[in-house]
Amino acid sequence: xxxxxxxxxxxxxxxxxxxxxxxxxxxxxxxxxxxxxxxxxxxxxxxxxxxxxxxxxxxxxxxxxxxxxxxxxxxxxxxxxxxxxxxxxxxxxxxxxxxxxxxxxxxxxxxxxxxxxxxxxxxxxxxxxxxxxxxxxxxxxxxxxxxxxxxxxxxxxxxxxxxxxxxxxxxxxxxxxxxxxxxxxxxxxxxxxxxxxxxxxxxxxxxxxxxxxxxxxxxxxxxxxxxxxxxxxxxxxxxxxxxxxxxxxxxxxxxxxxxxxxxxxxxxxxxxxxxxxxxxxxxxxxxxxxxxxxxxxxxxxxxxxxxxxxxxxxxxxxxxxxxxxxxxxxxxxxxxxxxxx
Amino acid sequence: xxxxxxxxxxxxxxxxxxxxxxxxxxxxxxxxxxxxxxxxxxxxxxxxxxxxxxxxxxxxxxxxxxxxxxxxxxxxxxxxxxxxxxxxxxxxxxxxxxxxxxxxxxxxxxxxxxxxxxxxxxxxxxxxxxxxxxxxxxxxxxxxxxxxxxxxxxxxxxxxxxxxxxxxxxxxxxxxxxxxxxxxxxxxxxxxxxxxxxxxxxxxxxxxxxxx
Ligand SMILES: [Zn+2]
Ligand SMILES: [Zn+2]
Numbered sequence: 001x002x003x004x005x006x007x008x009x010x011x012x013x014x015x016x017x018x019x020x021x022x023x024x025x026x027x028x029x030x031x032x033x034x035x036x037x038x039x040x041x042x043x044x045x046x047x048x049x050x051x052x053x054x055x056x057x058x059x060x061x062x063x064x065x066x067x068x069x070x071x072x073x074x075x076x077x078x079x080x081x082x083x084x085x086x087x088x089x090x091x092x093x094x095x096x097x098x099x100x101x102x103x104x105x106x107x108x109x110x111x112x113x114x115x116x117x118x119x120x121x122x123x124x125x126x127x128x129x130x131x132x133x134x135x136x137x138x139x140x141x142x143x144x145x146x147x148x149x150x151x152x153x154x155x156x157x158x159x160x161x162x163x164x165x166x167x168x169x170x171x172x173x174x175x176x177x178x179x180x181x182x183x184x185x186x187x188x189x190x191x192x193x194x195x196x197x198x199x200x201x202x203x204x205x206x207x208x209x210x211x212x213x214x215x216x217x218x219x220x221x222x223x224x225x226x227x228x229x230x231x232x233x234x235x236x237x238x239x240x241x242x243x244x245x246x247x248x249x250x251x252x253x254x255x256x257x258x259x260x261x262x263x264x265x266x267x268x269x270x271x272x273x274x275x276x277x278x279x280x281x282x283x284x285x286x287x288x289x290x291x292x293x294x295x296x297x298x299x300x301x302x303x304x305x306x307x308x309x310x311x312x313x314x315x316x317x318x319x320x321x322x323x324x325x326x327x328x329x330x331x332x333x334x335x336x337x338x339x340x341x
Numbered sequence: 342x343x344x345x346x347x348x349x350x351x352x353x354x355x356x357x358x359x360x361x362x363x364x365x366x367x368x369x370x371x372x373x374x375x376x377x378x379x380x381x382x383x384x385x386x387x388x389x390x391x392x393x394x395x396x397x398x399x400x401x402x403x404x405x406x407x408x409x410x411x412x413x414x415x416x417x418x419x420x421x422x423x424x425x426x427x428x429x430x431x432x433x434x435x436x437x438x439x440x441x442x443x444x445x446x447x448x449x450x451x452x453x454x455x456x457x458x459x460x461x462x463x464x465x466x467x468x469x470x471x472x473x474x475x476x477x478x479x480x481x482x483x484x485x486x487x488x489x490x491x492x493x494x495x496x497x498x499x500x501x502x503x504x505x506x507x508x509x510x511x512x513x514x515x516x517x518x519x520x521x522x523x524x525x526x527x528x529x530x531x532x533x534x535x536x537x538x539x540x541x542x543x544x545x546x547x548x549x550x551x552x553x
Contacts, residue, residue, distance in 0.1 A: 008471065008473050009471070009473060009474055023432070025432065027431075028415070028416050028430055028431040029428070029429065029430055029431055031426075031428055031430065032416045032418070032430040032431060105428070117471045118470075118471075119468070119471065120466075120468040120470065120471075123466070123468075127463055127464070128463070131461060131462065131463050134460040134461040135461045139460055140432045141459075141460045142435070142455075143455065144454075144455060145435055145455055146455035146457050147457070147460070148429075148432050148435055149429075150428050150429060150430075151427055151428055151429075152423065152427055152428070152429060153427060155435075156455055156456075156457055157457040157458075159457075172346065172347070173540060174543070175543070176536070176540070179531055179536065179539075183534070203346075214455060214456075215454055215455070215456055216456055216457070217456045217457055217458075217464070218457055218458060218464050218466060219464060219466045219468075220456075222466060222468055223468070226468065226469075226471050229471065230471060230472060230474055231534070233474040234474055234536070235536045237474065238536050238537045238540060239536075239540065242537070242540050242541070242544075246544065247348075250348045253348070254343075254348050257343075272345070275345045275346075276345075
Protein backbone atom coordinates (compact mmCIF):
# COMPACT_ATOMS: atom_id res chain seq x y z
CA UNK A 1 0.00 0.00 0.00
CA UNK A 2 1.27 3.45 -0.90
CA UNK A 3 0.48 4.76 2.56
CA UNK A 4 2.79 2.30 4.25
CA UNK A 5 5.81 4.05 2.81
CA UNK A 6 7.43 6.59 5.04
CA UNK A 7 6.21 10.11 4.24
CA UNK A 8 7.67 13.42 5.25
CA UNK A 9 5.97 14.92 8.35
CA UNK A 10 4.30 11.56 8.90
CA UNK A 11 3.64 12.39 12.57
CA UNK A 12 0.89 14.79 11.48
CA UNK A 13 0.12 14.41 7.77
CA UNK A 14 -1.31 11.02 6.86
CA UNK A 15 -1.56 11.64 3.15
CA UNK A 16 -1.72 14.22 0.40
CA UNK A 17 -4.09 13.66 -2.50
CA UNK A 18 -4.27 15.58 -5.77
CA UNK A 19 -7.29 15.14 -8.03
CA UNK A 20 -7.40 16.56 -11.54
CA UNK A 21 -10.70 16.44 -13.44
CA UNK A 22 -11.02 16.54 -17.20
CA UNK A 23 -13.93 16.09 -19.61
CA UNK A 24 -14.12 15.09 -23.24
CA UNK A 25 -15.67 17.56 -25.69
CA UNK A 26 -18.93 16.59 -27.37
CA UNK A 27 -20.39 14.52 -24.51
CA UNK A 28 -22.52 15.59 -21.55
CA UNK A 29 -20.96 15.31 -18.09
CA UNK A 30 -21.45 11.89 -16.41
CA UNK A 31 -24.54 12.79 -14.33
CA UNK A 32 -26.37 13.51 -17.61
CA UNK A 33 -24.86 10.76 -19.75
CA UNK A 34 -26.80 7.97 -21.40
CA UNK A 35 -25.51 4.39 -21.32
CA UNK A 36 -24.34 4.83 -24.90
CA UNK A 37 -22.39 7.97 -23.93
CA UNK A 38 -20.75 6.07 -21.10
CA UNK A 39 -19.72 3.23 -23.37
CA UNK A 40 -18.42 5.86 -25.75
CA UNK A 41 -16.16 7.28 -23.05
CA UNK A 42 -14.96 3.74 -22.24
CA UNK A 43 -13.99 3.29 -25.88
CA UNK A 44 -12.00 6.52 -26.06
CA UNK A 45 -10.34 5.99 -22.70
CA UNK A 46 -9.43 2.41 -23.50
CA UNK A 47 -7.69 3.63 -26.64
CA UNK A 48 -5.76 6.29 -24.76
CA UNK A 49 -4.86 3.86 -21.97
CA UNK A 50 -2.56 1.84 -24.20
CA UNK A 51 -0.40 4.80 -25.13
CA UNK A 52 -0.35 6.05 -21.51
CA UNK A 53 0.76 2.72 -20.11
CA UNK A 54 -2.42 2.35 -18.07
CA UNK A 55 -4.67 -0.63 -17.62
CA UNK A 56 -8.42 -0.15 -18.17
CA UNK A 57 -10.95 -2.02 -16.01
CA UNK A 58 -14.73 -1.74 -15.81
CA UNK A 59 -16.12 -1.56 -12.29
CA UNK A 60 -18.84 -4.12 -13.07
CA UNK A 61 -16.17 -6.65 -14.03
CA UNK A 62 -14.11 -6.31 -10.86
CA UNK A 63 -14.09 -9.20 -8.40
CA UNK A 64 -14.27 -8.68 -4.64
CA UNK A 65 -10.52 -8.77 -4.16
CA UNK A 66 -9.97 -6.07 -6.75
CA UNK A 67 -12.73 -3.94 -5.26
CA UNK A 68 -11.30 -4.37 -1.78
CA UNK A 69 -7.91 -3.29 -3.08
CA UNK A 70 -9.27 -0.14 -4.74
CA UNK A 71 -11.26 0.67 -1.63
CA UNK A 72 -8.46 0.04 0.85
CA UNK A 73 -6.13 2.18 -1.22
CA UNK A 74 -8.59 5.08 -1.05
CA UNK A 75 -9.32 5.30 -4.77
CA UNK A 76 -12.98 4.81 -4.39
CA UNK A 77 -15.95 4.56 -2.07
CA UNK A 78 -17.91 1.41 -1.29
CA UNK A 79 -21.12 2.51 -2.93
CA UNK A 80 -19.31 3.65 -6.08
CA UNK A 81 -17.66 0.25 -6.42
CA UNK A 82 -20.89 -1.64 -5.85
CA UNK A 83 -23.42 0.51 -7.70
CA UNK A 84 -25.52 -1.47 -10.18
CA UNK A 85 -25.30 -0.70 -13.93
CA UNK A 86 -23.37 2.49 -13.34
CA UNK A 87 -20.89 1.99 -16.18
CA UNK A 88 -17.90 3.38 -14.38
CA UNK A 89 -14.32 2.27 -14.60
CA UNK A 90 -10.69 2.78 -13.65
CA UNK A 91 -7.37 3.23 -15.33
CA UNK A 92 -4.76 1.65 -13.12
CA UNK A 93 -1.09 2.48 -13.25
CA UNK A 94 1.98 0.63 -12.10
CA UNK A 95 2.74 3.51 -9.75
CA UNK A 96 1.13 2.89 -6.37
CA UNK A 97 -1.25 5.67 -5.38
CA UNK A 98 -1.82 6.83 -8.96
CA UNK A 99 -4.98 6.00 -10.88
CA UNK A 100 -7.84 7.41 -12.92
CA UNK A 101 -11.56 7.12 -12.20
CA UNK A 102 -13.77 7.05 -15.30
CA UNK A 103 -17.36 8.38 -15.44
CA UNK A 104 -17.60 9.45 -11.83
CA UNK A 105 -18.57 13.13 -11.58
CA UNK A 106 -16.37 13.89 -14.60
CA UNK A 107 -15.28 11.72 -17.51
CA UNK A 108 -11.72 11.59 -16.24
CA UNK A 109 -10.67 12.06 -12.61
CA UNK A 110 -6.96 11.58 -12.08
CA UNK A 111 -6.13 10.63 -8.49
CA UNK A 112 -2.63 10.84 -7.11
CA UNK A 113 -1.84 10.05 -3.48
CA UNK A 114 1.36 10.11 -1.46
CA UNK A 115 2.05 9.48 2.21
CA UNK A 116 3.01 12.59 4.20
CA UNK A 117 3.49 16.02 2.69
CA UNK A 118 5.17 15.42 -0.66
CA UNK A 119 2.77 17.56 -2.64
CA UNK A 120 5.23 18.20 -5.48
CA UNK A 121 5.38 14.50 -6.30
CA UNK A 122 1.63 14.00 -5.95
CA UNK A 123 0.97 16.96 -8.27
CA UNK A 124 3.58 16.07 -10.84
CA UNK A 125 2.31 12.53 -11.27
CA UNK A 126 -1.27 13.72 -11.70
CA UNK A 127 -0.39 16.62 -13.98
CA UNK A 128 1.85 14.53 -16.23
CA UNK A 129 -1.10 12.24 -16.85
CA UNK A 130 -3.46 15.19 -17.36
CA UNK A 131 -1.15 16.68 -20.00
CA UNK A 132 -1.02 13.35 -21.81
CA UNK A 133 -4.82 13.10 -21.83
CA UNK A 134 -5.01 16.65 -23.18
CA UNK A 135 -2.55 15.75 -25.94
CA UNK A 136 -4.36 12.60 -27.01
CA UNK A 137 -8.03 13.58 -26.53
CA UNK A 138 -10.25 16.56 -27.26
CA UNK A 139 -10.58 17.99 -23.74
CA UNK A 140 -13.22 20.60 -22.79
CA UNK A 141 -11.49 23.93 -22.21
CA UNK A 142 -12.14 27.62 -22.78
CA UNK A 143 -9.78 30.53 -22.25
CA UNK A 144 -12.27 32.21 -19.97
CA UNK A 145 -13.13 29.30 -17.64
CA UNK A 146 -10.20 26.98 -18.12
CA UNK A 147 -11.01 23.27 -17.89
CA UNK A 148 -14.76 22.72 -17.78
CA UNK A 149 -15.98 20.36 -15.10
CA UNK A 150 -19.30 18.99 -13.98
CA UNK A 151 -18.89 20.51 -10.54
CA UNK A 152 -18.84 24.30 -10.59
CA UNK A 153 -16.46 24.17 -7.65
CA UNK A 154 -13.63 22.70 -9.65
CA UNK A 155 -13.95 24.61 -12.92
CA UNK A 156 -10.72 26.30 -13.91
CA UNK A 157 -7.71 24.23 -12.97
CA UNK A 158 -10.00 21.27 -12.32
CA UNK A 159 -7.70 20.51 -9.44
CA UNK A 160 -8.49 19.60 -5.87
CA UNK A 161 -5.96 18.99 -3.16
CA UNK A 162 -6.93 17.06 -0.06
CA UNK A 163 -4.61 16.59 2.87
CA UNK A 164 -5.58 14.12 5.58
CA UNK A 165 -4.24 15.27 8.91
CA UNK A 166 -4.02 13.72 12.37
CA UNK A 167 -4.29 16.58 14.84
CA UNK A 168 -4.73 15.21 18.37
CA UNK A 169 -2.78 18.11 19.89
CA UNK A 170 -4.87 20.78 18.20
CA UNK A 171 -8.08 18.94 18.94
CA UNK A 172 -7.28 18.68 22.63
CA UNK A 173 -6.30 22.34 22.86
CA UNK A 174 -9.22 24.59 23.52
CA UNK A 175 -9.90 27.00 20.69
CA UNK A 176 -7.08 25.73 18.47
CA UNK A 177 -9.36 24.11 15.88
CA UNK A 178 -11.15 27.44 15.46
CA UNK A 179 -7.88 29.32 15.07
CA UNK A 180 -6.83 26.83 12.45
CA UNK A 181 -10.13 26.96 10.56
CA UNK A 182 -9.93 30.74 10.31
CA UNK A 183 -6.34 30.54 9.18
CA UNK A 184 -7.26 28.05 6.47
CA UNK A 185 -10.07 30.26 5.23
CA UNK A 186 -7.65 33.14 4.91
CA UNK A 187 -5.73 31.12 2.35
CA UNK A 188 -8.99 29.97 0.75
CA UNK A 189 -8.73 26.48 2.15
CA UNK A 190 -11.19 24.58 4.28
CA UNK A 191 -10.68 22.36 7.30
CA UNK A 192 -13.22 19.59 7.62
CA UNK A 193 -13.53 17.20 10.57
CA UNK A 194 -13.56 13.65 9.23
CA UNK A 195 -16.52 11.40 9.76
CA UNK A 196 -16.26 7.64 9.48
CA UNK A 197 -18.61 5.72 7.22
CA UNK A 198 -20.43 4.51 10.34
CA UNK A 199 -21.44 8.13 10.93
CA UNK A 200 -19.18 8.74 13.90
CA UNK A 201 -16.51 11.35 14.14
CA UNK A 202 -12.97 10.09 13.50
CA UNK A 203 -11.29 11.59 16.49
CA UNK A 204 -8.32 13.79 15.65
CA UNK A 205 -8.62 13.30 11.88
CA UNK A 206 -9.24 16.29 9.60
CA UNK A 207 -9.17 16.97 5.89
CA UNK A 208 -7.81 20.19 4.48
CA UNK A 209 -9.11 21.05 1.01
CA UNK A 210 -8.56 23.92 -1.41
CA UNK A 211 -11.56 26.05 -2.36
CA UNK A 212 -10.31 28.25 -5.17
CA UNK A 213 -9.81 26.70 -8.61
CA UNK A 214 -10.43 29.72 -10.81
CA UNK A 215 -8.46 32.95 -10.80
CA UNK A 216 -5.44 31.17 -9.34
CA UNK A 217 -2.58 29.40 -11.02
CA UNK A 218 -1.70 25.81 -10.24
CA UNK A 219 1.50 27.09 -8.73
CA UNK A 220 -0.35 29.42 -6.37
CA UNK A 221 -2.60 26.60 -5.21
CA UNK A 222 0.39 24.36 -4.55
CA UNK A 223 2.37 27.06 -2.77
CA UNK A 224 -0.68 27.87 -0.67
CA UNK A 225 -0.93 24.20 0.19
CA UNK A 226 2.66 24.06 1.36
CA UNK A 227 2.33 27.23 3.37
CA UNK A 228 -0.78 26.26 5.26
CA UNK A 229 0.46 22.74 5.74
CA UNK A 230 3.65 24.00 7.37
CA UNK A 231 1.61 26.28 9.63
CA UNK A 232 -0.61 23.42 10.71
CA UNK A 233 2.27 21.11 11.50
CA UNK A 234 3.91 23.84 13.57
CA UNK A 235 0.70 24.53 15.45
CA UNK A 236 0.13 20.83 16.05
CA UNK A 237 3.69 20.42 17.34
CA UNK A 238 3.24 23.39 19.64
CA UNK A 239 0.02 21.94 21.00
CA UNK A 240 1.50 18.47 21.52
CA UNK A 241 4.49 19.92 23.29
CA UNK A 242 2.32 22.17 25.42
CA UNK A 243 0.05 19.34 26.49
CA UNK A 244 3.06 17.20 27.34
CA UNK A 245 4.68 19.98 29.37
CA UNK A 246 1.48 20.51 31.35
CA UNK A 247 0.38 16.92 31.86
CA UNK A 248 3.30 14.55 31.61
CA UNK A 249 1.93 11.85 33.90
CA UNK A 250 -1.48 11.94 32.30
CA UNK A 251 -0.08 11.64 28.77
CA UNK A 252 2.24 8.82 29.75
CA UNK A 253 -0.59 7.04 31.53
CA UNK A 254 -2.95 7.42 28.57
CA UNK A 255 -0.20 6.37 26.16
CA UNK A 256 0.41 3.09 27.94
CA UNK A 257 -3.29 2.44 28.51
CA UNK A 258 -3.86 2.94 24.79
CA UNK A 259 -0.90 0.73 23.96
CA UNK A 260 -2.09 -2.07 26.19
CA UNK A 261 -5.67 -1.95 24.94
CA UNK A 262 -4.67 -1.96 21.28
CA UNK A 263 -2.07 -4.65 21.84
CA UNK A 264 -4.39 -7.03 23.66
CA UNK A 265 -7.99 -6.16 22.83
CA UNK A 266 -10.33 -8.92 21.68
CA UNK A 267 -13.13 -6.69 20.50
CA UNK A 268 -13.00 -3.01 19.59
CA UNK A 269 -15.05 -0.37 17.76
CA UNK A 270 -13.60 2.02 15.17
CA UNK A 271 -14.20 5.12 17.26
CA UNK A 272 -12.51 3.67 20.32
CA UNK A 273 -9.55 2.39 18.32
CA UNK A 274 -8.99 5.79 16.69
CA UNK A 275 -9.26 7.54 20.03
CA UNK A 276 -6.59 5.25 21.43
CA UNK A 277 -4.31 5.68 18.42
CA UNK A 278 -4.63 9.40 19.06
CA UNK A 279 -3.06 9.02 22.49
CA UNK A 280 -0.19 7.07 20.97
CA UNK A 281 0.29 9.85 18.43
CA UNK A 282 0.23 12.48 21.13
CA UNK A 283 2.81 10.77 23.29
CA UNK A 284 5.05 9.01 20.78
CA UNK A 285 7.73 11.73 20.58
CA UNK A 286 7.65 12.63 24.27
CA UNK A 287 6.84 9.66 26.47
CA UNK A 288 9.63 7.30 27.47
CA UNK A 289 8.46 4.52 25.19
CA UNK A 290 10.95 1.88 26.27
CA UNK A 291 8.17 -0.36 27.63
CA UNK A 292 6.17 -0.16 24.40
CA UNK A 293 7.02 -1.47 20.98
CA UNK A 294 5.52 1.28 18.83
CA UNK A 295 6.88 3.34 15.97
CA UNK A 296 5.41 5.96 13.65
CA UNK A 297 4.96 3.52 10.79
CA UNK A 298 2.88 1.30 13.00
CA UNK A 299 0.81 4.22 14.27
CA UNK A 300 0.05 5.40 10.74
CA UNK A 301 -0.68 1.95 9.43
CA UNK A 302 -3.04 1.38 12.34
CA UNK A 303 -4.80 4.68 11.67
CA UNK A 304 -5.33 3.95 7.98
CA UNK A 305 -6.30 0.30 8.39
CA UNK A 306 -8.86 1.08 11.07
CA UNK A 307 -10.32 3.94 9.08
CA UNK A 308 -10.36 2.13 5.78
CA UNK A 309 -11.33 -1.50 5.68
CA UNK A 310 -13.39 -3.09 2.92
CA UNK A 311 -14.49 -5.92 5.17
CA UNK A 312 -15.87 -3.34 7.54
CA UNK A 313 -17.62 -1.30 4.89
CA UNK A 314 -19.04 -4.31 3.09
CA UNK A 315 -21.94 -6.31 4.34
CA UNK A 316 -20.23 -9.72 4.25
CA UNK A 317 -19.94 -9.63 8.01
CA UNK A 318 -23.20 -8.25 9.28
CA UNK A 319 -22.98 -8.53 13.05
CA UNK A 320 -21.17 -5.57 14.61
CA UNK A 321 -19.83 -7.89 17.29
CA UNK A 322 -18.13 -10.07 14.70
CA UNK A 323 -16.72 -7.03 12.96
CA UNK A 324 -15.24 -5.76 16.20
CA UNK A 325 -13.61 -9.13 16.81
CA UNK A 326 -12.02 -9.21 13.37
CA UNK A 327 -10.90 -5.61 13.80
CA UNK A 328 -9.31 -6.36 17.17
CA UNK A 329 -7.34 -9.23 15.62
CA UNK A 330 -6.06 -6.97 12.81
CA UNK A 331 -5.03 -4.31 15.32
CA UNK A 332 -3.23 -6.82 17.54
CA UNK A 333 -1.34 -8.13 14.53
CA UNK A 334 -0.17 -4.65 13.57
CA UNK A 335 0.78 -3.89 17.18
CA UNK A 336 2.78 -7.10 17.27
CA UNK A 337 4.63 -5.92 14.22
CA UNK A 338 3.01 -8.52 12.00
CA UNK A 339 1.86 -7.84 8.43
CA UNK A 340 4.95 -5.67 8.11
CA UNK A 341 5.04 -6.48 4.41
CA UNK B 342 -13.05 5.00 34.25
CA UNK B 343 -11.45 7.82 32.37
CA UNK B 344 -12.64 10.22 29.71
CA UNK B 345 -11.04 9.26 26.43
CA UNK B 346 -10.70 12.87 25.31
CA UNK B 347 -9.32 14.73 28.32
CA UNK B 348 -8.30 11.75 30.41
CA UNK B 349 -10.13 12.95 33.54
CA UNK B 350 -11.69 10.49 35.95
CA UNK B 351 -15.31 10.01 35.05
CA UNK B 352 -17.96 10.41 37.72
CA UNK B 353 -21.59 9.42 37.57
CA UNK B 354 -22.42 11.25 34.43
CA UNK B 355 -20.75 10.39 31.19
CA UNK B 356 -21.50 9.55 27.59
CA UNK B 357 -20.64 6.28 25.95
CA UNK B 358 -20.39 6.63 22.21
CA UNK B 359 -19.73 3.44 20.33
CA UNK B 360 -17.26 2.20 22.88
CA UNK B 361 -15.71 5.58 23.63
CA UNK B 362 -16.22 7.08 27.03
CA UNK B 363 -16.53 10.83 27.38
CA UNK B 364 -16.98 12.93 30.48
CA UNK B 365 -19.98 15.19 30.49
CA UNK B 366 -17.94 18.27 29.66
CA UNK B 367 -16.17 16.77 26.71
CA UNK B 368 -19.37 15.30 25.31
CA UNK B 369 -20.95 18.74 25.45
CA UNK B 370 -17.80 20.42 24.10
CA UNK B 371 -17.77 18.10 21.14
CA UNK B 372 -21.38 18.95 20.36
CA UNK B 373 -21.78 15.29 19.59
CA UNK B 374 -25.28 15.53 18.26
CA UNK B 375 -24.03 18.14 15.83
CA UNK B 376 -21.14 15.96 14.72
CA UNK B 377 -23.41 13.05 14.00
CA UNK B 378 -25.30 15.03 11.46
CA UNK B 379 -22.22 15.55 9.31
CA UNK B 380 -22.18 12.17 7.72
CA UNK B 381 -20.44 12.99 4.47
CA UNK B 382 -17.09 11.35 4.82
CA UNK B 383 -15.39 12.82 1.84
CA UNK B 384 -12.85 10.12 1.18
CA UNK B 385 -15.72 7.68 0.89
CA UNK B 386 -17.00 9.38 -2.21
CA UNK B 387 -15.63 8.05 -5.47
CA UNK B 388 -14.89 11.63 -6.19
CA UNK B 389 -14.94 13.69 -3.05
CA UNK B 390 -16.83 16.77 -4.03
CA UNK B 391 -16.71 19.87 -1.95
CA UNK B 392 -20.28 20.54 -2.97
CA UNK B 393 -21.45 17.70 -0.79
CA UNK B 394 -19.89 19.11 2.32
CA UNK B 395 -21.87 21.35 4.60
CA UNK B 396 -21.11 25.01 4.39
CA UNK B 397 -19.01 24.82 1.26
CA UNK B 398 -21.60 25.16 -1.40
CA UNK B 399 -23.50 28.29 -0.67
CA UNK B 400 -24.85 29.56 -3.92
CA UNK B 401 -28.42 30.58 -3.85
CA UNK B 402 -28.81 33.51 -1.56
CA UNK B 403 -28.08 36.10 -4.19
CA UNK B 404 -29.01 34.13 -7.28
CA UNK B 405 -30.76 36.08 -9.96
CA UNK B 406 -34.15 34.40 -9.94
CA UNK B 407 -35.23 36.15 -13.11
CA UNK B 408 -33.02 33.58 -14.76
CA UNK B 409 -34.51 30.64 -12.88
CA UNK B 410 -36.55 29.50 -15.88
CA UNK B 411 -33.64 29.26 -18.30
CA UNK B 412 -32.64 25.74 -19.25
CA UNK B 413 -29.58 24.50 -21.10
CA UNK B 414 -30.76 23.80 -24.67
CA UNK B 415 -28.40 20.88 -24.91
CA UNK B 416 -28.99 18.87 -21.72
CA UNK B 417 -32.02 20.51 -20.11
CA UNK B 418 -30.31 21.47 -16.86
CA UNK B 419 -32.00 24.41 -15.13
CA UNK B 420 -30.50 27.06 -12.92
CA UNK B 421 -32.42 25.56 -10.00
CA UNK B 422 -30.79 22.19 -10.68
CA UNK B 423 -27.38 23.78 -10.53
CA UNK B 424 -28.28 25.63 -7.39
CA UNK B 425 -29.26 22.45 -5.56
CA UNK B 426 -26.58 20.10 -6.86
CA UNK B 427 -23.65 22.34 -7.68
CA UNK B 428 -23.38 20.43 -10.93
CA UNK B 429 -23.62 21.45 -14.55
CA UNK B 430 -24.89 18.98 -17.12
CA UNK B 431 -22.66 19.65 -20.10
CA UNK B 432 -20.22 22.04 -21.69
CA UNK B 433 -23.05 24.06 -23.23
CA UNK B 434 -24.30 24.84 -19.71
CA UNK B 435 -21.26 27.07 -19.30
CA UNK B 436 -22.52 29.29 -22.12
CA UNK B 437 -26.15 29.18 -21.07
CA UNK B 438 -25.64 30.14 -17.44
CA UNK B 439 -22.56 32.18 -17.98
CA UNK B 440 -23.74 35.43 -16.43
CA UNK B 441 -26.02 34.24 -13.69
CA UNK B 442 -24.09 31.45 -12.00
CA UNK B 443 -20.57 32.30 -12.73
CA UNK B 444 -20.86 35.78 -11.34
CA UNK B 445 -21.60 34.08 -8.06
CA UNK B 446 -18.82 31.56 -7.78
CA UNK B 447 -16.34 33.99 -9.17
CA UNK B 448 -17.16 36.40 -6.43
CA UNK B 449 -16.15 33.79 -3.90
CA UNK B 450 -13.11 32.69 -5.83
CA UNK B 451 -11.84 36.21 -6.13
CA UNK B 452 -11.49 36.63 -9.86
CA UNK B 453 -13.25 35.86 -13.10
CA UNK B 454 -10.11 35.31 -15.10
CA UNK B 455 -8.82 31.81 -15.63
CA UNK B 456 -5.18 31.85 -14.62
CA UNK B 457 -4.18 28.22 -14.87
CA UNK B 458 -2.17 26.48 -17.53
CA UNK B 459 -3.23 25.84 -21.14
CA UNK B 460 -4.17 22.33 -22.26
CA UNK B 461 -1.48 19.95 -23.40
CA UNK B 462 1.51 21.65 -21.81
CA UNK B 463 2.77 21.27 -18.28
CA UNK B 464 3.02 24.45 -16.21
CA UNK B 465 6.60 23.53 -15.32
CA UNK B 466 6.24 24.35 -11.65
CA UNK B 467 9.34 24.25 -9.53
CA UNK B 468 8.23 23.72 -5.97
CA UNK B 469 10.66 23.78 -3.13
CA UNK B 470 10.56 20.62 -1.09
CA UNK B 471 8.53 21.23 2.04
CA UNK B 472 10.50 21.38 5.26
CA UNK B 473 10.35 18.32 7.46
CA UNK B 474 8.83 20.37 10.24
CA UNK B 475 8.19 17.47 12.54
CA UNK B 476 11.72 16.20 12.77
CA UNK B 477 13.03 19.74 13.01
CA UNK B 478 11.13 20.30 16.22
CA UNK B 479 11.19 16.80 17.55
CA UNK B 480 12.83 16.43 20.91
CA UNK B 481 15.42 13.71 21.08
CA UNK B 482 14.38 11.02 23.52
CA UNK B 483 17.47 11.74 25.57
CA UNK B 484 16.65 15.42 25.92
CA UNK B 485 12.90 15.42 26.14
CA UNK B 486 12.85 18.55 28.24
CA UNK B 487 14.49 20.77 25.63
CA UNK B 488 12.79 24.09 25.24
CA UNK B 489 10.71 25.31 22.40
CA UNK B 490 12.44 26.56 19.28
CA UNK B 491 12.12 30.27 18.65
CA UNK B 492 8.51 31.29 18.26
CA UNK B 493 7.59 32.31 14.75
CA UNK B 494 8.54 35.85 13.89
CA UNK B 495 5.81 38.47 14.09
CA UNK B 496 4.17 39.54 10.84
CA UNK B 497 5.67 42.68 9.34
CA UNK B 498 2.28 44.34 9.14
CA UNK B 499 1.75 43.97 12.88
CA UNK B 500 1.68 47.35 14.53
CA UNK B 501 4.74 48.39 16.48
CA UNK B 502 3.11 48.51 19.91
CA UNK B 503 1.62 45.07 19.32
CA UNK B 504 5.04 43.70 18.66
CA UNK B 505 6.28 45.38 21.81
CA UNK B 506 3.57 43.82 23.93
CA UNK B 507 4.21 40.35 22.52
CA UNK B 508 7.96 40.72 23.04
CA UNK B 509 7.36 41.83 26.62
CA UNK B 510 5.00 38.94 27.31
CA UNK B 511 7.44 36.44 25.87
CA UNK B 512 10.02 37.46 28.46
CA UNK B 513 7.67 38.26 31.33
CA UNK B 514 6.94 36.16 34.39
CA UNK B 515 3.32 35.65 33.43
CA UNK B 516 2.24 35.32 37.05
CA UNK B 517 2.77 39.05 37.47
CA UNK B 518 0.86 40.20 34.38
CA UNK B 519 -2.70 41.52 34.88
CA UNK B 520 -5.65 39.64 33.35
CA UNK B 521 -6.60 42.23 30.74
CA UNK B 522 -3.02 42.48 29.46
CA UNK B 523 -2.95 38.70 29.12
CA UNK B 524 -6.20 38.76 27.24
CA UNK B 525 -5.02 41.49 24.92
CA UNK B 526 -1.74 39.65 24.39
CA UNK B 527 -3.59 36.44 23.61
CA UNK B 528 -5.59 38.16 20.88
CA UNK B 529 -2.53 39.79 19.39
CA UNK B 530 -0.48 36.62 19.55
CA UNK B 531 -3.20 34.69 17.73
CA UNK B 532 -3.45 37.47 15.14
CA UNK B 533 0.32 37.42 14.68
CA UNK B 534 0.12 33.63 14.37
CA UNK B 535 2.34 33.11 17.38
CA UNK B 536 0.29 30.18 18.57
CA UNK B 537 2.82 29.04 21.09
CA UNK B 538 2.59 32.30 23.00
CA UNK B 539 -1.19 32.44 22.60
CA UNK B 540 -1.57 29.00 24.13
CA UNK B 541 0.75 29.93 27.00
CA UNK B 542 -1.22 33.08 27.79
CA UNK B 543 -4.49 31.26 27.58
CA UNK B 544 -3.31 28.61 30.03
CA UNK B 545 -2.19 31.27 32.47
CA UNK B 546 -5.58 32.96 32.27
CA UNK B 547 -7.37 29.69 32.69
CA UNK B 548 -5.36 28.67 35.72
CA UNK B 549 -6.30 31.99 37.36
CA UNK B 550 -9.97 31.39 36.79
CA UNK B 551 -9.52 27.99 38.36
CA UNK B 552 -7.90 29.54 41.45
CA UNK B 553 -10.85 31.75 42.25
ZN1 LIG C 1 -13.38 14.73 29.24
ZN1 LIG D 1 -26.09 21.62 -20.52
